[in-house]
Amino acid sequence: MTYLPTEPDPDGAPASSERAGSRRALGCAFEIVETLVLTLLIYLVIHNFVAQPFEVQQSSMLPTIVDSEYILIDKLTPRFDSYHYGDVVVFSPPSGSGLDTQGIPFIKRVIGMPGDTVALENGRVFVTRPGASPVRIEEPYVVDEADGSTAATICSNPDCPLTWIVGENEYFVMGDNRPHSQDSRVFGPVDEELILGRAWLRYFPLERIGLIERPAYPALATTDAAAR
Numbered sequence: 001m002t003y004l005p006t007e008p009d010p011d012g013a014p015a016s017s018e019r020a021g022s023r024r025a026l027g028c029a030f031e032i033v034e035t036l037v038l039t040l041l042i043y044l045v046i047h048n049f050v051a052q053p054f055e056v057q058q059s060s061m062l063p064t065i066v067d068s069e070y071i072l073i074d075k076l077t078p079r080f081d082s083y084h085y086g087d088v089v090v091f092s093p094p095s096g097s098g099l100d101t102q103g104i105p106f107i108k109r110v111i112g113m114p115g116d117t118v119a120l121e122n123g124r125v126f127v128t129r130p131g132a133s134p135v136r137i138e139e140p141y142v143v144d145e146a147d148g149s150t151a152a153t154i155c156s157n158p159d160c161p162l163t164w165i166v167g168e169n170e171y172f173v174m175g176d177n178r179p180h181s182q183d184s185r186v187f188g189p190v191d192e193e194l195i196l197g198r199a200w201l202r203y204f205p206l207e208r209i210g211l212i213e214r215p216a217y218p219a220l221a222t223t224d225a226a227a228r
Contacts, residue, residue, distance in 0.1 A: 051075060052197065054090055057104055060175030060182065061088065062143050064212070065107065070204035071212065073197035083110050083171060083192075085137075086215040088199040091173070094187050105196060108183050109141070112164070112172025119163040120185075123152025125174075127220060135219040143177045151178045155185050164189060171195070 052073040059067045065088070073090050083089060087110045112118040117128040128134040143151050153174070155162065166172050170189035175181025184190065199212045 051200070053203075054105070054107075054196075054199075056107055058107065059180060060177050061107055061109070062177040062180075064088070064109075064141050064176045065199070065202065066208075069202055069208065071107075071199050072201040072203060074200035075197040078195070078198055083113075083195065083198065084214060085110055085113060085217050085220055088212050088214075089171070089173065089195050090197060090199060091190055091195040094190060094194060106173075106183075107199060108173035108175050108181070110171050111137070111174050111184075112166040112189065114166055114168050114170055116166045116172065117163065118166065118172045118184075120153055120155065120160075121162075123154055125153050129220065137217050137220060139176075139215075141176045141215060143179070153178045157186065160185060169193075 052075060054071050054073050056065055056067055056069045056071065065071065088107060089110060090105050090107045093106050111125060112127055113129075115130045117134075119126045119128070119134065124136055125139065126134045126136050139150070139153075142153070145151050164172055164184065166189045169192045171192065172184045172189045174183040174185065201209075201211055203209055
């Protein structure tokens with residue numbers, strides 16, 4: 001059997017070596033593209049279904065959460081265990097609220113659950129669970145006034161109803177900075193479909209890093225058990 005010599009390229013390198021080099025370069029390019037696509041898919045899955053970073057651009061949650069802080073929104077656990085009293089949630093403002101939000105989501109605290117009646121009286125909040133008596137909830141997270149007293153929860157709008165019935169799949173939400181918060185006192189309960197997720201972790205600035213904890217409401221727990 002006669003073997004023909006490999007034809008050299010103009011620089012003297014065999015053509016087969018050039019083809020092998022092209023295949024290696026193509027393989028490397030494919031691996032890079034594959035890695036980028038996989039990374040993008042993982043990011044999209046995490047961003048849409050697990051956790052989403054969010055920059056707070058409002059002061060309505062003072063002193064709990066400060067303007068320009070960065071938090072992670074938990075999108076996973078609400079799919080299995082819905083929202084609770086005291087959860088801090090991020091949501092899209094209801095359409096027709098009349099607020100110029102420029103597309104920026106709101107961040108507030110859940111005060112009323114589906115079926116509840118929420119009422120304001122003498123600057124304080126009362127929640128009535130279905131089949132139970134009204135209870136005044138304790139809210140140590142609410143911002144203080146200059147004299148050190150807890151800020152009153154009132155409505156600046158004279159047409160404010162002062163009592164709201166929370167419908168099915170709705171939540172009554174308010175900011176901790178009660179004197180300076182556009183919340184359910186303005187636009188009513190929020191539909192669950194508008195909620196992006198639960199504020200879970202503050203990760204910037206570093207000196208304030210930590211979990212965003214849910215407060216306990218013993219009085220509500222007692223009335224809820226009695227209603228059952």
